[in-house]
Amino acid sequence: xxxxxxxxxxxxxxxxxxxxxxxxxxxxxxxxxxxxxxxxxxxxxxxxxxxxxxxxxxxxxxxxxxxxxxxxxxxxxxxxxxxxxxxxxxxxxxxxxxxxx
Amino acid sequence: xxxxxxxxxxxxxxxxxxxxxxxxxxxxxxxxxxxxxxxxxxxxxxxxxxxxxxxxxxxxxxxxxxxxxxxxxxxxxxxxxxxxxxxxxxxxxxxxxxxxxxxxxxxxxxxxxxxxxxxxxxxxxxxxxxxxxxxxxxxxxxxxxxxxxxxxxxxxxxxxxxxxxxxxxxxxxxxxxxxxxxxxxxxxxxxxxxxxxxxxxxxxxxxxxxxxxxxxxxxxxxxxxxxxxxxxxxxxxxxxxxxxxxxxxxxxxxxxxxxxxxxxxxxxxxxxxxxxxxxxxxxxxxxxxxxxxxxxxxxxxxxxxxxxxxxxxxxxxxxxxxxxxxxxxxxxxxxxxxxxxxxxxxxxxxxxxxxxxxxxxxxxxxxxxxxxxxxxxxxxxxxxxxxxxxxxxxxxxxxxxxxxxxxxxxxxxxxxxxxxxxxxxxxxxxxxxxxxxxxxxxxxxxxxxxxxxxxxxxxxxxxxxxxxxxxxxxxxxxxxxxxxxxxxxxxxxxxxxxxxxxxxxxxxxxxxxxxxxxxxxxxxxxxxxxxxxxxxxxxxxxxxxxxxxxxxxxxxxxxxxx
Numbered sequence: 001x002x003x004x005x006x007x008x009x010x011x012x013x014x015x016x017x018x019x020x021x022x023x024x025x026x027x028x029x030x031x032x033x034x035x036x037x038x039x040x041x042x043x044x045x046x047x048x049x050x051x052x053x054x055x056x057x058x059x060x061x062x063x064x065x066x067x068x069x070x071x072x073x074x075x076x077x078x079x080x081x082x083x084x085x086x087x088x089x090x091x092x093x094x095x096x097x098x099x100x101x
Numbered sequence: 102x103x104x105x106x107x108x109x110x111x112x113x114x115x116x117x118x119x120x121x122x123x124x125x126x127x128x129x130x131x132x133x134x135x136x137x138x139x140x141x142x143x144x145x146x147x148x149x150x151x152x153x154x155x156x157x158x159x160x161x162x163x164x165x166x167x168x169x170x171x172x173x174x175x176x177x178x179x180x181x182x183x184x185x186x187x188x189x190x191x192x193x194x195x196x197x198x199x200x201x202x203x204x205x206x207x208x209x210x211x212x213x214x215x216x217x218x219x220x221x222x223x224x225x226x227x228x229x230x231x232x233x234x235x236x237x238x239x240x241x242x243x244x245x246x247x248x249x250x251x252x253x254x255x256x257x258x259x260x261x262x263x264x265x266x267x268x269x270x271x272x273x274x275x276x277x278x279x280x281x282x283x284x285x286x287x288x289x290x291x292x293x294x295x296x297x298x299x300x301x302x303x304x305x306x307x308x309x310x311x312x313x314x315x316x317x318x319x320x321x322x323x324x325x326x327x328x329x330x331x332x333x334x335x336x337x338x339x340x341x342x343x344x345x346x347x348x349x350x351x352x353x354x355x356x357x358x359x360x361x362x363x364x365x366x367x368x369x370x371x372x373x374x375x376x377x378x379x380x381x382x383x384x385x386x387x388x389x390x391x392x393x394x395x396x397x398x399x400x401x402x403x404x405x406x407x408x409x410x411x412x413x414x415x416x417x418x419x420x421x422x423x424x425x426x427x428x429x430x431x432x433x434x435x436x437x438x439x440x441x442x443x444x445x446x447x448x449x450x451x452x453x454x455x456x457x458x459x460x461x462x463x464x465x466x467x468x469x470x471x472x473x474x475x476x477x478x479x480x481x482x483x484x485x486x487x488x489x490x491x492x493x494x495x496x497x498x499x500x501x502x503x504x505x506x507x508x509x510x511x512x513x514x515x516x517x518x519x520x521x522x523x524x525x526x527x528x529x530x531x532x533x534x535x536x537x538x539x540x541x542x543x544x545x546x547x548x549x550x551x552x553x554x555x556x557x558x559x560x561x562x563x564x565x566x567x568x569x570x571x572x573x574x575x576x577x578x579x580x581x582x583x584x585x586x587x588x589x590x591x592x593x594x595x596x597x598x599x600x601x602x603x604x605x606x607x608x609x610x611x612x613x614x615x616x617x618x619x620x621x622x623x624x625x626x627x628x629x630x631x632x633x634x635x636x637x638x639x640x641x642x643x644x645x646x647x648x649x650x651x652x653x654x655x656x657x658x659x660x661x662x663x
Contacts, residue, residue: 010655014572017190024186028179028358033351036172036343046312046323051341054175055399056308059182059392066189066385073194073381077657 009080016072020065027053027061105249107479115285115483116262119278119490123265141276143379147386149276150370152283154181154361154387155394156232156492157239160286161485165463168402168409171332171340176354182388182395183354184361187564189384192362193371195571197380198654201372203499204365204563205507211570212578213647215512220585222507224562225365229496229503231555232366233533236493237541243485246465253542259486260538263493264530275494276373282487287393289484293468293477294397297404300471311400319411328407335414336449340406349612352620359626360556363564366495369502377657405467412470413456414447421445424469433459493537497530504529554596557622561588565629573634574651580637588629595621 031039032054039050141149159181167174199207204225209218237256244255291307298310301319314323328340338344361367370387371380412422418436428434435457436445447456465485468478505526510517517525562585569576569584596618599606606612616624642648 006652006656013655020186020190024183028183028354029351032175032179033347033354040341044312046314046325048325048341051172051325052312054172055178056311056396058179059396062182062186063385063388063392065186066381066388069190070381070385073657074378077378 005080009076012076013073016069016076020069024062024065028058032058102475104475104478107476108482111476111479111483112486115281115487118281120262120265122278122281123275125277141373141375143374143383144386145276145280146370146374146379146383148283148390149279149373150367150383150387151390152279152286152487152491153370153495154367154391154492155286155488157236157485157489159394159398160290160488161239161243161464162461164398164401164405164467165460167399168406168463169460170344171338172343173345173350174399174402176350176357178395178399180354180357181361182391184358185384185388185391187358187362188367188371189381189388191568191571192368193380193384194377194657195654196368196567197371197374198377198657199650203502203507204368204567205503206511207570208563208566208581209507209511211647211650212566212576212581213644214578214582217578217582217585218507218512220582221563221566222503222512224558224585224589225503225507226500228364228555228559229366229499230533230537233493233496233500233537234540236489236496237537240486240489240493241541242461243465243482243489246482256538256541259490259493259541260534263490263497264534275491275498278494279491282491283390286484286487286491287390289480289487290394290401290464291397293471293473293481294401294404296473296477297408297467297471298400301404301407307400307404308396311403319407324403324407328403331407331410332449335410335447338449340403346615348615349617349620352616352623354620356557356560356620356622356626359560359564360558360622363559363562363567364556365503365559365563366492366499368563368567369499401464401467405463405470408467408470409458409463410447413445415444418443418445422470422472424466428462428466433462497533497537500533501526501529553619554592554622557592557596557619557625558589560622561592561625561629565626565633569630569633571651571654573637574648575637575642576633577637577640577643579640580633580635583636584629584633587632588625591628592622592625595625 031050036050036054039053040048042049044052163174163177163181167177196207199210201207201210205218205221208221209215237259240259241252241256244250244258245252250258294307295305298307299305301315302310302313302324303316304310304313311324315321315327320327325341329342332338332340343350371383374380374383413425418438425434429436437455439453439455440446445456446453448454465481468481505522509525510522565588566581566585569581595613599611599618603611612618613621613624
């Protein structure tokens, strides 16, 4: 892999991470804490909406976010032909020299 | 059969299983001992991570705390799960690619500095040790209540078992034992929750029963509306409304999230899978397995609270159920008949309230309060032990690797053989178990509090150092060391100030920006990052080979950069 495609791989990686973290922040800190009283005006079944997001909904979104991340990163690896990420096993070394080369 | 006999049967069977697994997967090399030879499949690793993560605090005390905190209890739920998103996106894949054994390994190599490594060793040992003490204490309480032995015997039984399989198996033994422990603990948590949900709402899924209507015998209406109504009537805070200030809830949630992502015994988990793809996957599995318990916990909290109020308020003291008397014997339920009418008044006003219920017993007592069969009650005890012991074992392993690997092999005695290194690792576990057992038998009053503060410390020290190490190539050793020291000291001093030096000021008015000591780790994280960034700007950039390491860990496969 050339240096420039390594650069663009990293850029796409950062973009994925940042957009997922934006959702993470919006759901947990936004809906679950900052706007919780506002959302409590709406109901789903026996739950007030804000309360439900804070105590259950956010956790489900967290799980979904990690799976979206796994999917997007697999696609990105394939696009850059990093097939090796499946087979390549980084070495565990006990020696102090010859680190990750 | 009595609860005691059932408890004995369950504990005997499950512990036999754990020890059998530990013997079968005995570790032969340092790599097997520290990271199970990196050959653990992601599904198994996810379960082990979940068991490692969910301690006595998650299993025994969290749902109980929430049932008294109501909506404010949210910071535990979101804080202790949301951190996994950070772990999966910001840390796990890169640390796996880096390919070493421990967090101090990463800090020491990335910041090309022996001092950075030693600071990291110090933080890792402090954070992990505080945790272990809490687990030992938790195991002791469960043993002493259900086997009806005194607390010292309870803790000693726990010590012997943890020591046995942590020393024998190392990470390889621990990982597969933890898979078994996950199954035991999740089964033990779900069975009573499902029973109670059916009993109260007729719906077998507690997550849905939480928002459903009560059955006729419980008076009908939505569970949460009824709980709100009962709470208001008795003068308690409304269950679904918050009492704490928004910024405090915000900061505590963030501190628990950053802390989760900075805890060495959780991070080390991602070194045990074969490759980078599996590291991502195993974070996903781990969160699913954790979410099963964490979405059930708020339901259990609401059920338990409703049941407790229904069962005890305004009944004749002479007519209390058997569980009430048994817990009274442990002094965890205290009734004082203030108006001497022979009835229990359980109300919000402290002047006339006659009942004190310890929050930590809610999960253990919940099946008894709901009148479930004895074997379910005993199952919960076995599950609580699985949670306490699996976490204790994972933490002991971090302590032993920190001593044997980071301190001996990488710092002071680089020439020791693998065999000697393993021996140091086992000696370190032995010493840690003895001290933790001692603290478990003679608990300083503040152990439970300090466990929560350990999160703040992890958040303020490790989390920024690792994230900056991966995402900011220009970060150098001066910046990272200054940041870790500043973040750790700021957080530690704030906690010490309000908890020991000036406890009179420990209230919303005295706190800095209204942030409680539980949430101060978030500010510590920000201090750490700001100091690290500032210092790194005015000091030389890291050497070229270190920058090449950073380039390398950013790519998942084996790639040669030209």
